[in-house]
Amino acid sequence: MRTRLHLAASAIGALSLQPLSEAFTFTTLQTFLVTFLAIFTGRAVYHLWVYPNFFSPLRHLPGPKDHHFLLGHATNQFFSGNPNEPYLSWVTKWPDTQMIRYFTSGNSEAILVTGLDAFRDILSVKPYSFVKPELYKRLLGPIVGKGLVFAEGDEHKGHRKVMAGPFALNKLKQLIPVFKEKAEHLSDYFDRAIEADGGIVEPVAKTYTSITLDIIGVAALGVDLRNLEAPTPFHECYSRVFDPPVLGQALMAIDLFIPIRWVPLEENKKYLAYSAEVHRMTLEVVRDRIRELTDERGKLIATDRKDLLTFLIQETYEAENPWTEREYLGHMLNMLAAGHETTASALQWATYALAEYPEVQKRLRGEILEMLKATPNPGYAELESLKYLNNFSKEVLRVWCPAIESPREAAEDVLVNGVLIPKGTHILLMPAAIQRNPSIWGKDEDRFNPDRWDEKKVDAHAFAAFFQGPRQCIGRVFSIIEFKLILVEILSKFQFKALSTENIVLINPSPLLRPSGGLRAKVSRLRA
Template sequence: MRNQLHLAVSALGALSLAFTGENPSVGILQAFLVIFLAIFAARATYRLWIYPNFVSPLRHLPGPKNHHFLLGHMISQFFSGNPNEPYLSWVRQWPDAEMIRYFTFGNAEAILVTGLDAFRDVLSVKPYSFVKPELYKRFLGPVVGKGLVFAEGEEHKAHRKLMAGPFALNKLKQLIPVFKEKAEHLSGYFDRAIEVDGGTVELVKTYTSITLDIIGVAALGVDLRNLDAPTPFHVCYSRTFDPPIFGQALMAIDIFVPIRWIPLEENRKYLSYSAEVHRMTLEIVRDRIRELTDENGKLVATERKDLLTFLIQETYEAENPWTEQEYLGHMLNMLAAGHETTASALQWATHALAKHPEVQTRLRSEILAMLKKTPNPGYTELENLRYLNNFSREVLRVWCPAIESPRKAAEDVLVNGVLIPKGTYILLMPSAIQLNPRIWGDDADQFRPDRWDGKIADAHAFAAFFQGPRQCIGRVFSMMEFKIILVEILSKFQFDAVETEEIVLVNPSPLLRPSGGLRAKVSRLPS
């Protein structure tokens, strides 16, 4: 080893003299610089060109070639105008593929999962061989917190098991009166809109208000009443999820390169909105802990039924008690995911009703017939509405609220027989499955509720809530809320189209969200 070091120093000395002819110190620094640059260039050449083209086990997968050598397909995505593009175009270009290779920032390989076998492997067969990537945490973390969304491994299993209690069906049935009360409140809002504005309603604001009110009661035990007057919660969420074009550009860049620290006005607003939601939620957490504990810090009995109260009761005096930040993370999860996704589904459901009056008429007839027999329906009656079930699933199939749920391989892992190297970015998109012609037929893009009368061969083909141990824990909650609101408003109102121009979508975005809102005309049905 000593001889090797001596030879290396001698070589550097000789190289330095060759550069300077006299000053060895300056020559050694120059030699180090040359070697460093040579190594950097060699590594960059290997990573950017040699590895993906000649070495990678993924190089034989189909995929687009028109990527930027450094930015990959990031530019194509941002300028596509649609958060589901260009990915859906690739699905149609390679309809038989289980996985499509593309390139992301730094010319890093990424995999878009497009087939059911690969989808099943990642979600259900080997779910804990994958983790949520850091860039996704940076993208959504400030808004949705940690909670179940970003918990991994044993922590995720433990928290999921704990939260299964309040999300069990028998517990959720107790929320039906809350859903109905808020749905009736929404009907009152529509009546006022008819009187004041002739019935033209902006759907994004309306539905995010009512679903935020519902999740406020169910998760926090707080009646926010955003339909009466938008609370700071509603203001912060709406401005975060629907930023101006410059804000969208910053969001796209920040996914790959952290830039929120740059003192720009849009960055300041984004950080202030996120911080305000955190502050308000943490204040509710602290107030609830004080309410549920006595002067000795021991839990006391309560009549409250909300999720926050349940979590405090289950973990506050546990062997490893939760911190305020753990409660906060789960509440942020519930608030953001629990209202924005259902609101998005309701927006697109109303859009579908207005665009397809024959569907609206048929659905209303089924609902009115049920209400005539059972004026105060429960869970069973709602589940027995066949066409409502078909309609609900078709809305979520065609206009899935959630755009993506990315993963990163935590180890070398086989997916559908292909070796996925550790660290590879895996993109799971509901639209890549639910709008895939190979899975759903040539009319996959068409809105056709009756398709659900046929047998769906694989549960993974319906990807709106994903599948496996990391599927959305609020699936039953969301669907029950969605159906109760539709039953209420369809039994009382007619919805007609207002929008004549093509709908512009927020992009990039974690949700399928219309930019600048979405309108419909609401009118009262004859008594």
């Protein structure tokens, strides 16, 4: 009887406690959710407002305040119509500062470097305290590859040491016949344009892309692509990637902040397909070259080839830590993309300058023709003796630098010009922010004036087109020789006139400074 009473009492007790247990569980869940939301909101408020305004070591730096609290200045940049804006407007507003603070997505702080002292600290004094950010790798990695561009630390030091050999001046001088031969092909192309269309070349970007891709094809891959005769798949793929339609530009901008290349949009599919095709074709050349340079035992054999790919294979294939196919591929992708598009863009802006400033064109041609009278087949020394050509080349690269930016991220807490830069801070290095800074170049910094290079001595870091330090563009001298030799060839034979240079619309956003649709030009043969 007691047992039954006890069981009954227990059952009644359990029934009476059940609502209380449910209530307790619901209250616990409510408490957890309220606590979570409070912590989340508190952290968001701290990172979005409290930290940047009251605790950040960067809070005393000057900078714009018109940013969106979540998107930062991304929308301002996208709608500016110029990949160098709004950054150049900030430089004009605060010309005497070393760094400008602005905000990126999520109200994250970022630094635009505008002064030579800070620029030197990051590029030359503490270059390995900064790394390329992941978003930049995501943006350009698929088409540019890894190579030196995205290698970091000891890997970058080791690979750059190997690649320094073929980019030494004595080696580059051996490429001058290649540059000249291809420049003559360009003259032949202009002659055909004169016969067929009265000398109208549109867009000139396509023409210059063809010739520079042909040059880098021979120099880097050891392959004569002959794009001026008929565009190759390399040319078609690069053109699609670097000159996308409006939707492609928008997707590029969004992808900087949110990975969206996986979204099954037609424009994304095309971008991935073109990038994959460049990878496939380049890897095929790498594998063919390895087979050509090795015997049946996999040992290297002698060759007369002088191209970069052959050199790298000879130097590293049987090394203690041999390179993989993917490492060769990464460097070749670097050379192909960066080695032709930047120079092609520079040639396009040079054509614009020649057409806009006919007195400059006349003076430059006079210097070139005078040199050719004395030395019909000029070498490196004669090229370097052309003082006005040297000034013209630097001024084109100063005013219309093809490369828009080379972002960094602080890999550790680091002092830059006496300011503590917290680990993870986004650093924006823009050639235009240095080369168009009035505190460095004077109040006429926007004026194209080749003579300024004789009028004023400037710090080496003030010429930022190739950057400086151990991470500067390894192809700097290669590009300058190529650029000058092409100008010597075409200016000695042709007169240039640009068509419709007013209201030029720039591709934005873009990794390169390029007019949308390219410039149209008219070339005519010089009268004897």
